[in-house]
Amino acid sequence: MDFLKRLYPIGIQTFEKIRNGNYLYIDKTEYVYRMAHSDSNYIFLSRPRRFGKSLLTSTLEAYFEGRRELFKGLALERLETEWTEYPVLHFDMSLGKHLDKEGLERYLLWMLKRTEQKFGIESEIPDTNARLTDLIHRAYEQTGRQVVVLIDEYDAPLLDVAHEEENLPILRNIMRNFYSPLKACDPYLRFVFLTGITKFSQLSIFSELNNIKNISMLPEYAAICGITEEEMATQMDKDLDILAERLNVNREEVVKKLKAHYDGYHFTWPSPDIYNPFSLLNAFADGRLDSYWFGSG
Known part of the structure; x- marks a missing residue:
């Protein structure tokens, strides 16, 4: 590479764009393999903002979609032998900030609709809980493979109301309702990964999801971001x-x-x-x- 034209991926959070655009990429793919083959299929990672959480999520998406060509020359290319393609549901909660109850519900339905279009699925289910459940079931039936769910910045819709006695419980219930299928659909799920800034238990969204592994403070993942x-x-x-x-x-x-x-x-x-x-x-x-x-x- 001509280092006079070295491209640095500042603000770029998409693994595909970095790899195809010949940007500098610090190889974290060994961690992707480690997570995908760990004892737990439900993993949570907390890191500060602008620390690479979204890029890591995008890398997981490319891996589970079986996009081997993007990993040429990286650690994962040597580690993985099967490259199974799974249906991936990727939800970015970062745009769900500063919304009221109706706005947040519309945002969740919009994200579900966009993800449904990826699989050619049409749905008019108004409840986000039932609609996500339906999407997981139909993606599983359509592909014959378990589903991967990636949720980036799971806590973003609640951060600006975290200390508000009136609004926090309302928005928290909406998010708890949206996330609840992650436990109910366990037989249909291959891997679930969530990132956030706050502690996993702090906002009490996942009172039912007690099978998730928090890797945020584990030594083997200290340098994941x-x-x-x-x-x-x-x-x-x-x-x-x-x-x-x-x-x-x-x-x-x-x-x-x-x-x-x-x-x-x-x-x-x-x-x-x-x-x-x-x-x-x-x-x-x-x-x-x-x-x-x-x-x-």
């Missing part, structure tokens, strides 16, 4: 040299500067030092050090 110092040294080796040249310092000095600005995240113990990916990629793209993550809020 973000960029470790080892990943930066190996997968961004030439990038470091170019940034050092642009800052007019040597490589050792540029590593120290990056560490001082963007290092220091630890999600478990023991944990490698995790660099904020949004800040790090912006620094490499701009050739300067700035408070990118803080400024984005």
